[in-house]
Amino acid sequence: MTEATVRAEPPAEELGAPPEAWFGLRRYAVTAAFLAPAFILLGVWVVYPAVYTIIRSFYGQAGGDFVGIDNYKALFTTPAITTAIKNNAIWVAVVPATITAIGLVFAVLIEKISWSLAFKTAVFMPMAISLFAAGVIWRIMDRQEPGIGAVNAVIGSVHDAIRPPGALSDALTSTPNETGSPSQGIVLKTPLQPGKSVALVGLTGIPPEQVPAGSVQAVTPPAKAGSITGVVWRDFKPGGGVPGKVEQGEVGLPNVTVFLRDASGKKVGTATTEANGTFAFTDLDQGTYRAGIDPATFKKPFGGVSWLGSKLITPSIMIAYIWVWAGFSMVVIAAGLSAIPRDTLEAARTDGASEWQVFRRVTVPLLAPVLTVVFITMVINVLKVFDIVLSVAPESSQAEANVIALAMWRTAFPQSDFGLGSAIAVFLFILVIPVLLLNIRRFRREA
């Protein structure tokens, strides 16, 4: 505004100088007329609410009772808010620096490639999406079930290729006589003796579609001299049936590998089940043996990393946030990079500096002002982070992912505690002020 008024002066003088006082008044009126709309708008929507928020923060929930600084004390004693403050501190410590660093690396690297425009466009693209929508995308990608979440699907396909899941991954033991668990392999508790015992290994929890093709009604094999016989079968029929008993309508489980250990625990043989679930170990010496099924049969497919669970939720949100903002950082830094005098870099190279040294000692120092802009902008943004937390974190882990702005909103609206909500807002404002001042001082210096 000042600038505009200064420029307006010379023609006014040419018109033949009016009286000083009148001129001053007119100039004042014109200035005021131009400023008025902005002042009114700022007054109604910024100054008044801000001042009222500060006043409100000294009153209680209902609004009529002055409570002094109680709300500010509550800031540091309410667990939900202290978690939020802690999380915001982690955000400020990690995110702005990471975004600036990634932007710098991208900006320097794209200078060297021929398809830089395509790369720039791809990295910048997330900026075109609203932060909330980006959060929704990541919420789906981070889902635990590999069938839904893209991130776990990728990890899962690698995992399952290296360690393939077992044929009966959902199975459970049907009687207490079977010990161990599917993850450690199932072993029958009762010792077996050749010619006397029959090993009954009943399994439940197998969905009909997981029953191997070609399986038929299970049968209990007779005991045979010198041998241990047994059956592995789906110990379930509608209604449950009698656990541990082979009944009509229950099918055998073929192609299951059963092992046999002797009394000392040494594996003495393996057998594979038939279509009716039966198996047999023959030519055994007298003694006691134990039969069991290898854990590999029950190996579960990759269940997924719980990205959205309470432990990993903050890093997951940060990744989404960095994904969005890396493009901004890259473009701004790339612009700064193109303004660097090339001869300085050339001079350094001529003097025998390696590329790394050029980057460290020349490029980065010359870029420092741009890096500062990016860094400070990100610090301010990160302090106010809100919508992406709300959209990435499922409700069950929002307490762990809480940030100051979210805590403010939750306190003020669903709980209608406008006093404490205002106090959180003022606190957030106070946190942003030093960074803003830093930014303003830098603007002044540049001007």
Add this chain to the structure above:
Amino acid sequence: MRYRVSAFTLAALAAALVAAFSVGGAGAGHQAVSGKVSMIGIWTATEQQSIQAVIAGFHKKFPGVTVSYTSAGNDTPTVLKTRLAGGKPPDVAAVGQPSLVREFAQKGQLKPLTFAQGVVRANYGPNGIALGSVKGKLYGLFFKAANKSTVWYNVKAFKDAGVQPPKTWPQLLAAAKTIRGSGLPAYAIAGAEGWTLTDLFENIYLRTAGPVKYDQLTDHKIKWTDPSVKKALTLMAQVTGDTQNIPGGTSGALQTGFPQSVDQVLSKSPKAAMVIEGDFVPGVATTKGLKPMVDYNMFPFPSINGSAPAVVTGGDTVVMFKDSPAARAFITYLASPAASTIWAKRGGFTSPNKKVPLSAYSDALTRRSAAALVAAKISRFDLSDLEPAAFGATTGQGEWKILQDFLKDKNVNGTASALESSAAKAFK
């Protein structure tokens, strides 16, 4: 907590209008009332269309009165509070939390509904009247109810496992075990949304501790560390802690939202056999063309240790901020069976009004849940909706969060004391 989505098939609007006509008593004196009534309410989407149909029924009887309805959805408390702070409340409002009715009444912001007392006494049971009363004075009309004591199951899954709908708690656990044996997890649990867990807890608590303790716990007259709470939590863990019987286990449950939990059960290829939630479940299912009774069905929440039929209800209450003959006429109309019948025929609605005939409900399952609601010996409103929001209705804290943690850690004592300290803070 409410879940506001329309439920069940919609009956024809024509049928609703016929019902409106068929109600007698529209005396000539009614026409003399004229004026405007503004209403703000939580009903959105299909529910908004239904209240508009009710308003149309009212307009037939009182042509001189115009009722304008504005929906504020889940933001209704905030909208009403800001309107009150600005001195411009609507004439009438529909709110989902009885605690809000209490709060407004205690601040003197509501007008008592003494004029409608006769009609309300004649048409509603004592529980419905008590919900709308503050210190013995009637301030709210409990208009729309939800029966939260229902369990919805996939018929084919039950048939494959060969189990019958359980009537008692041990039968429920046994059925769940058998269903798991058949290869399908028994329970779909919407752990990502804390309110579904509070509903489960409340159903167990009402049956194990009884209505007297339920009321005491509601008002925080007994502590959450009471043995009765721990007992209910222990039973709850038998379901929510049965990790092999939940799709994705407990950590999967914590990422499952309510609509997803419904889809896990009400589906052609189910991922779980049953979902324990209120009568609004079918309205949420995204699979179209599923037939009630054939593809999915419902049984009342099982009895525990021989408890009498009990219902945890949710629902919406109509209150009056500004008194006028027009507003009085409208509220009196809403208290009549005619008004509720219009909505009942449209579906997604259970009326606490005893005079609404069961034949008004559009399908057999709604009729069954409505009958259970009216017939229940013991009926109590959703406990968490009666609590201060900081404890009973805020994502990431209070009951919602603590029960989500309980889903994971199954620590009964720790959960009880966490609930107590959170409640103590909110009731301060």
